[in-house]
Amino acid sequence: MISAVTHPKIAESSMAMCAMFAARKQVFVDLLKWDLPVLDDRFEIDQFDTPDARYLILLGADGQHRASARLLHTTGPHILGDLYPHLCNGQVPRGPRILEISRFCLDRNQDAGSRLSARNQLVTALVDHAIDEGINYYTGVAELGWLAQILRFGWQCEPLGEPQGNKGSKIGALRIGIDDQTRAKLERTGIYTPLSLQLIESRESVA
Structure with missing residues (x-):
């Protein structure tokens, strides 16, 4: 683990953002042992958490973090384009209507059933957000087990190359295609779930 103190302080006004960054640390650093920057020994924040990043955050009835994801513009710095372009057989997909999904995070402090429900509601929120915002595609990088799950959700999803070590x-x-048929496709596989959790869509800076 890399302890970092160079990142700006998290805005104290956003409890949802603080809860998300704390949950990311618990999942990606404490559980999965990814080698990522940690701020104040509490929050996982990296170089892509800039004012240009967007966040979808699902909260429970008491405001606790349940699930979240970060969206990055592919016309700027993002994980696939900057760190893993070799995973694509061709060019990295980029464009104003293509966003990258990263840090898809399910809170550890919930049982298996609640995690599954939160996962489906976050996928639903991602689809609804894309349709509302005119986003045509999402891209992402995933470990093999999670990649296999994403491919089975029922939406238009394709690998961009062979997985690598x-x-x-x-x-x-x-790459995930989003169109007016996506909701129906996810409904048929039981993934599309009307939201029962509170959704926060944020472009708030961590400054």
């Missing part, structure tokens, strides 16, 4: 595991790049 990465520090003892395999990761792959993917």
Whole structure:
């Protein structure tokens, strides 16, 4: 783990943002042992958490973090384009209507059923957000097990290349197409779930 103190302080006004960054630390650093920057020994924040990043955050009835995801513009710095372009057989997909999903985070402090419900509601929120905002595609990088799940959700999803080894595991790049049929496709597989959790859509800076 890398302890970092160079990142700006998290805005104290946003409890949802603080809860999300804390949950990311618990999942990606404490559980999965990813080598990521940690701020104040509490929050996982990296170089892509800039004022240009967007966040979808699902909260429970008491305001606790349940699930979240970060969206990055592919016309600027993002994980696939900057760190893993070799995962694509061709060019990295970029464009104003293409966003990258990263830090898809399900809170550890919930049982398996609640995690599954939160996962489906976050996927639903991602689809609804894309349709509302005119986003045509999402891209992302995922470990092999999670990549296999994403491919089975029922939406238009394709690998961008062969998964490759990465520090003892395999990761792959993917592209997800979003159109007016996506909701129906996810409904048929039981993934699309009307939101019962509070959704916060944020472009708030961590400054």
